[in-house]
Amino acid sequence: MKDIVMTAQTTLANLDLTEAELTGGTLKVTSPIDGGLLAEVHETPVSEIEAIFARSKAAFQAWRTVPAPRRGELIRLLGEELREAKDDLGALVSWEAGKITSEGLGEVQEMIDICDFAVGLSRQLYGLTIASERPGHRMMETWHPAGPVGVISAFNFPVAVWSWNAALALVCGDTVIWKPSEKTPLTAMACQKIFERALARFGDAPEGLLQTLIGGAALGEALVASEDVPVVSATGSTRMGRAVAPIVAQRFGKCILELGGNNAMIVGPSADLEMAVRAIVFSAVGTAGQRCTTLRRLIVHNSIREELVSRLKKAYSGLPIGNPLAEGTLIGPLVDEASGAAMTAALKAAEAEGGTVFGGNRVTENVPAGVYMEPAIVEMPGQSDVVKTETFAPILYVMGYDDFDDAIAIQNDVPQGLSSCVFTLNMREAEQFLTAAGSDCGIANVNIGPSGAEIGGAFGGEKETGGGRESGSDAWKAYMRRQTNTVNYSAELPLAQGVKFDI
Amino acid sequence: MKDIVMTAQTTLANLDLTEAELTGGTLKVTSPIDGGLLAEVHETPVSEIEAIFARSKAAFQAWRTVPAPRRGELIRLLGEELREAKDDLGALVSWEAGKITSEGLGEVQEMIDICDFAVGLSRQLYGLTIASERPGHRMMETWHPAGPVGVISAFNFPVAVWSWNAALALVCGDTVIWKPSEKTPLTAMACQKIFERALARFGDAPEGLLQTLIGGAALGEALVASEDVPVVSATGSTRMGRAVAPIVAQRFGKCILELGGNNAMIVGPSADLEMAVRAIVFSAVGTAGQRCTTLRRLIVHNSIREELVSRLKKAYSGLPIGNPLAEGTLIGPLVDEASGAAMTAALKAAEAEGGTVFGGNRVTENVPAGVYMEPAIVEMPGQSDVVKTETFAPILYVMGYDDFDDAIAIQNDVPQGLSSCVFTLNMREAEQFLTAAGSDCGIANVNIGPSGAEIGGAFGGEKETGGGRESGSDAWKAYMRRQTNTVNYSAELPLAQGVKFDI
């Protein structure tokens, strides 16, 4: 695989990462593609972190008074730079996270989209003017910048998640401190470079708007604990969120949590099966099952169960597995050996709980030296423990149902609450799935899979998914503080609720 | 004070509280007015709490599918019943919390107002329809009921805070479990009765929409810890919030925290002093300084400091202190001996930190047997520790400033962030106070005091105040869960961000 490593170096160079930055450091970065060493980068010393926080705070003091549309101009320039760097950054995502080319590029496109969206937002950030009950009074609600925002991101969306947070936070007047996954420091360093190019064109921004923390858990812990960081946006496992949330809560900070998902699809008897098959395959095996929105549970009406499973098995059998940079590949590697082992263990547990496994073996021929796994379909007699647990790998559990209400109950009977969908042409089922008594997830779709959200909607989920929302709708409010203002321009002093208090 | 006790009994009877409910229980309820025993009520056994949660959950299953405008009808009836019961409930607030008559009635008026507001809201609960990037797709965002809502309220707004939460929660499709302060169970029991009258007129509501937990800390702790209660709205001290928030966070519940305030007023050189004096006195001594929005810090331009303090002292000297039910009284009792002791201790500390105290002595003549304190004005050389601490009593710390930026810095330099205000006729000062670089509080007013918010705005604060919002604007969203929906009605299956994945 020597050629490929050489290409990685070209990509890194194109992204302005220097020899000095890529060598001699203590953090080894390897590619999931072949386990090859990509770089040895320098970690942010824990001793510097207070200075980093202080710089962020100082930058915030200045940035918060820069008019929001001007802040939007920085993000517009960032969007332009991302367009310019799209191919290289997309390739680096493939190198570092193992995604296939199209997904690597798609992730960068998502960054570009959120920049466009945030630019428009920069002239909005709408609060309200409100009718006051008192004569000579005016009420309004305004949204002010919150302060430095800590962004903790995971390996599987190494750059998009940062951009969702950063584009909004920066337009909102906040500064950003980014702790990327230890597994993907290179894409983070590349983003920092791209951001700095935008900054250089922008001109007069305060120093320290974006700072990246390269290294391990101690950095993340410091970020979470710091009183200087009023907002922490953390993407990762439920376990991580359960550790982070109470610490931030105790210091009255705000969390935006994007944690585990255990996403299901209900397939009704009227479903367009051709579409369902395509949606299931993409949702279940795309990114090798390592999306937070990956489809993990299939709840099929018993009348079509056999047929659907049979078509899925056929589709699974033909999926090209291998080097994600190679044309035509649809399934790349898992991120590391631990992930492979977890998949194998889950399949074993599933069998123990009554499941019948199709696929799921390790692929070793005609693939590079990474962890390549056949995606698995597991027919389950019921929703047992392993099904309720998120395994970050391409395992699809299949369960049957007879009654639509039961299907919804199965969908909801897991601790996670991120994404969900139904395939049906029956409008009653489609609508019911979206009601208060339908899916309990933050995302609920009809006739599309659980993954691949657009940036215009709010992204995030309920229950163990953590309750945070990012991206579109009014998700930007999480990056700001709300202020209710009443202005008395009269010469009288009436009290609300008609209270009398005459001294 | 025998006559007064008799009247309390009449009030209780008018509110349908029965002899059996008021006697023989383990929780003694005394009036701050004279320390007299009002009742001995029965505590909710901790052993029953799981059944209460289960009842709430079951009621929620039904209530969430009742159309919101129909739910609004219940709140409209509640508003009618509250109008009917206003005088009695207001009087009971006075009896149990020690408020003067006008404030007791004002609190009930606030309940009525929020009901009217919530009725209108019941036909709104607006989500969004959103432009989708994919042909043949429709996006929308809907808000669904969250589940049982735990409401923990404090003695100082024994009924209004409940109504803010309950009116919104019920219209939003949630059920309510209320843990009132141990000091004020009677007003809570009266509200439960009033609510049941509304229920009876309403008709077909599920059993268990509102349940009240009478008793001590163990009940609150159970409420906070329960996975069955996805939303906890807690009003009280910062200490309480700091205990509650991590527990709820760890189980991925949502908190609406309304904690301590340390509210300031800046008085600029151009201020209308006549108005300022009236606003200060009401804000600082109203409810005997026991509002979360009580004015505690006065930051006065040095050019007018002497005059203002002198006018305040004069005003303070004439304030009628005594039985809050007596006509003309403006200052009633503190809630208990501990509060009186805390006030005395704070004044001592203030003196130790360089302050000069005016007033602050206990009043024992011509008042009933409660804790009646002269309100205190303390001139401070700077913002020392005691000033940064919320003491729930009528103490007003006065500090001077020369430069408006300094005044804002002093205002912001406390851990709490609830309410704030400026008195000025200078539009530049007024506006600056409301900017991103102005007050860091959730409420920032101009030419009105920090207390007495209208229900149309969102109420709550930042930093140690906890970040929650209640009442108006889109505070209702905290009682619901957000769902992002994408519906594909085409026969195609395009992926977002232009990702290609053709099997």
Added chain:
Amino acid sequence: MKDIVMTAQTTLANLDLTEAELTGGTLKVTSPIDGGLLAEVHETPVSEIEAIFARSKAAFQAWRTVPAPRRGELIRLLGEELREAKDDLGALVSWEAGKITSEGLGEVQEMIDICDFAVGLSRQLYGLTIASERPGHRMMETWHPAGPVGVISAFNFPVAVWSWNAALALVCGDTVIWKPSEKTPLTAMACQKIFERALARFGDAPEGLLQTLIGGAALGEALVASEDVPVVSATGSTRMGRAVAPIVAQRFGKCILELGGNNAMIVGPSADLEMAVRAIVFSAVGTAGQRCTTLRRLIVHNSIREELVSRLKKAYSGLPIGNPLAEGTLIGPLVDEASGAAMTAALKAAEAEGGTVFGGNRVTENVPAGVYMEPAIVEMPGQSDVVKTETFAPILYVMGYDDFDDAIAIQNDVPQGLSSCVFTLNMREAEQFLTAAGSDCGIANVNIGPSGAEIGGAFGGEKETGGGRESGSDAWKAYMRRQTNTVNYSAELPLAQGVKFDI
């Protein structure tokens, strides 16, 4: 029919209409029920109209500065009075407009609903705070009262339409001048009385908030032409709207037009026919086909056409026609002889254009002396001229289709654009009907008929329906004027768009 007239007198008396008001006037009011004389009321002299406008303007000067939540209190009281008067006012609607009892009461319920909604709105009337591009600047958008609002209403919703406009206009700070239909002055006079009862309880409102113009076209014309009336809300025929709109436009007033409808239902092959039949019958014959949202066109998939028509004919055959006040009656009279004649003429034209008519004959036995008509079903070979014309009577034209796109094209191929619906269980059809390429109407429903809108949505339609919106959503904005504010609190004077102009 003597008894019934006596009851009408009781109803009028219950509504506080006095002998003096009901007799001796020049405007004869007869009941569509039996043609009997209900009253001879006094017309507003045209000579007084300038004084009425002046009074409205003066009242507006005061009312606009009354805080909106206080204005909401007036509407809350109006809602209470309407609840009190519901039975009588509903009965009077039956007497004067010929509606069946349930519809008369439903109309009053709609008035009550809009009052509840408007009360909530009175603490909202939300404008925006907006991010400014200039440092030291604040932007916001506020909504201010517009001025006197002219309301022109039609006989068929003699009171609800007024209340939709008046409740919102009054909460918005406007005053109201009402010109009801010449055919229904009594219900208008009763509303004025009810409103005055609310006013009396309210207290300090300016004189002239609501004024009613009793009489003919000249009054309406004066209202439309007056520069003193910035907003004219007119409900009636397209012909009327075509006359009104240019006059108001020329003086730069704003129109809210609710004109003719020609509402269709598409019934797809998957439709729940049982539901469809019930919906069709109610929508087509309710209010004897005299709703603006009455179903007039049925576009049925050819595969089910015969069956559906046959079931409809069966249902039509059993519909109880007669005195609308009698229990069980579902079809009351047309409003007058002209309406009966128009119906007969339309049926003749339909036959000439190839249609086959079922029903449509005048009923003379066992009914009072009004114009009672059998509702008609007309099977048409295509959408000919008569089908494209609104005839205000219970005629339902039936047309077939094979392709859903064609069905939509037929639905849209009329000049009117008020309401529309589809009955289908196919989610693709349901969704498509609601897209940009679907129905071109202001209202588009799925699996409910075109009539019977809820007050929470905006009500109104496109094309010849006039484009106005009333009732819910942000329809209130039509009663206000928008103001964009930029406030510079800095000592600098930057220009927008970076323009330089240094003197």
Added chain:
Amino acid sequence: MKDIVMTAQTTLANLDLTEAELTGGTLKVTSPIDGGLLAEVHETPVSEIEAIFARSKAAFQAWRTVPAPRRGELIRLLGEELREAKDDLGALVSWEAGKITSEGLGEVQEMIDICDFAVGLSRQLYGLTIASERPGHRMMETWHPAGPVGVISAFNFPVAVWSWNAALALVCGDTVIWKPSEKTPLTAMACQKIFERALARFGDAPEGLLQTLIGGAALGEALVASEDVPVVSATGSTRMGRAVAPIVAQRFGKCILELGGNNAMIVGPSADLEMAVRAIVFSAVGTAGQRCTTLRRLIVHNSIREELVSRLKKAYSGLPIGNPLAEGTLIGPLVDEASGAAMTAALKAAEAEGGTVFGGNRVTENVPAGVYMEPAIVEMPGQSDVVKTETFAPILYVMGYDDFDDAIAIQNDVPQGLSSCVFTLNMREAEQFLTAAGSDCGIANVNIGPSGAEIGGAFGGEKETGGGRESGSDAWKAYMRRQTNTVNYSAELPLAQGVKFDI
């Protein structure tokens, strides 16, 4: 002036306008700078207009179903092309409309800004989801494209006004037919070219999205009258609007009118006079007084009137008048001789009505052969007829006041209602100016002049200004049609308002 004409040719060539397009036509285009001939362009034959409408309609059928974010991409590309063409297009604005360089560039910047804003908007176009009163029902409000939009623009903002309309209309799914002023066809032709460059990069747009009508009144009349054009956005004189509005109203089209302004500034005794002077001079003489938002009336507190006028006269005396393309020029030419004559006539009338005129003479030395006028200050004894009339030239009428309420009354006592402002440091005056009883204009500012609005707010005015709104806030709704949807997914058919109708 030969050199300058040569440069104009270069500019035209840079903008891709060909020799063939610029010569041989029947419409002579001259530059206000020197009256020199810029081009002879070809007029759109009236005979072609029906085909143009048909093409627009056909394009609309396709464009309306292109997803809005994709439509936004076209506008993003347009923004890029405008950035590229900024210098040339800005220069052409100067050539054709006579603006100084900075203003020409500022106008293009405004185009760029609105493109950025519209791109963000393309993922919003938010409607509402609404709580329904019926079980098993869902309500929402969606916004759909309206159809071809006619844009009629005036010479003084020859390109920005088009872009405000076109960027929003195109993102909203509409097509555009543009009728620019006869005086400025070249900038329109250049915009069409720039737009086509964006289109070429975009790819698959339908043919006919933007069409430009070059020529005279007959084209505009056809546009206004056409049933194919549901929305007409017309910017120009009140006289024009009064002709256009009734024609569009009669066919139930929608108008967005941006007509005359007669904008005032109130200067209070506390005003920062240094700032006021600068704001007045820019607002009154910028664009040679030919902005719709030009300051025309100065209402000064009598205590500072003399001083302010004296400072203004001094500032006016030093203003550089001349070739707008020359560096340092602040006042360029009026657009034509008629404008010069109108200015002279107005000054004469003002003198006749008691005014004292300062300046206002024609400048003939050291300027090119255009109509160059000294700006005029006219001290008036009161608000006479000439003051109430908009003269499109740099005349500033000055009036005194003693009482702030009077100042507001003077401000409001003109038929126009576009823009207004107050200079004051007194917060009570500032606030009062923005209330329901303050300015009656669509724009009301504090401490900035009436001109130079940001694109984030809604732009437009009341009364004879026509009531339209463009640009920011929810002005986009004027380019769409609103649809209220109720979807019944239950198997029941309840009626709203509890109406019973059982067949």
